[in-house]
Amino acid sequence: MVTKFMTESAPNTKMSARDVKVFYGEKQAINGVSIDIDMDNVVAFIGPSGCGKSTFLRTLNRMNDTIASARVEGDITLDGENIYSSKMDVVQLRARVGMVFQKPNPFPKSIYDNVAYGPRIHGLAPNKAELDQIVENSLVRAGLWNEVKDRLTESGTALSGGQQQRLCIARAIAVDPEVILMDEPCSALDPIATAKIEELIHELRGRYAIVIVTHNMQQAARVSQKTAFFHLGNMVEYGDTSDIFTNPREERTRDYITGRYG
């Protein structure tokens, strides 16, 4: 397996996983995955349903902690620091490694409060003026400011699906994360809203390390510079997106991306 030989990390590595295994009770869902994620490249995880791509994504900010039967082995580091160490504050970790989900899930609060929520609980804004600034910056960066600046007090749930998803991205950005994990962020959106999210991912690249799980291979091809193909709990192949989609090394990758899988 490719992953076995990866031991040293590239200099600009943000997150690094080594021989990560995940178990749900007796069942092993991830069989020893090693990967480096850096600031310069959007990483896409692709693979058929049940291949483990979302499970692995969730190990990167310990979202699997919320599942009682889930157990994670191996090392995952953020800036060289083991995120599964007992010294790691999980709430802090999830601020540093933010997440955006498949279905937009704004809080049933105003647009403003959705974005202000994180900075408030993390004590990032000492006064109202600074909080206003964080909310505005986050909404601008999420490409939503012009659409909502005149109705910040309206409920976040009243926005369209695409706007809600950008609101969730603004909410993730508001706590100034270092990594953003996206789990099929566009699968509930129409093509225009999808294009806006993809453009947003492109603009956020470099400022944050970004990992996106997607079922849509064209989307992986459009937004990512690196692609990892997962199959049956293994990371079969990880490489430059342009190589994966034009000349994959592994037979299983080829079968999947050309639609021959199964």
Next chain:
Amino acid sequence: MNHGQNEHTLKAFDGDLITLRGLIAEIGGRAEKAVEGAMMALANNDLELAHQVVEGDKRIDALEEQIDRMVIQTIALRAPMADDLRELVAALKISGVVERIGDYAKNIAKRVALIDASQHIEAARMLPAMADATRQLVDDAFTAFARRDADLAVAVCAQDKTVDDFYNSIFRALIAHMIENPEHVGAGTHLLFIAKNLERIGDHATNVSEMVYFAVTGQSMNERERGDDALAPNAD
């Protein structure tokens, strides 16, 4: 390569690819026949056959258009990846190259009527052998495509040197003949162009093979595997 062993989940996509491969086989076969027909017309001074070759080129042009449309449609509708994508890009480029082979064959056929058949030009006696070697290259290039055979594609590129050597020999022989027989300059020049056309057809067979190699392996054939350029230092 085990291309085609396992089918696409979407069967209609396989149907598209099979149709496309059929069209490539047809255009390749027609181009090869055109080269053969043009040279036979030349050998036998058969104006009727030459006319058929010229007319037949329209079908090759139409096939090229059909292939281009089908490739663009398939890329747009099926969003192909990896070897599927490479094959479609190769098909698109190959159709353009084959259309050129057809044009060269047509050009040879058109010259048949312009050459004074009564003039015996000994220097052109190598032309049928050159034509045979050229036709074989075209045949092998399309066999390589049909079989997804990267090794045969490499062999075609190596074999192109034979055609280039023929060209250089014929070139020198015809120039020498025309210097000694100025009354043969008209026919000699036509024969020279015919040899040049054959040499270009050989180059295009090489181009087809390079695309086959790319489609099969995902890599471009390296310089070493390509045939040398036709022009020897003293050929002109």
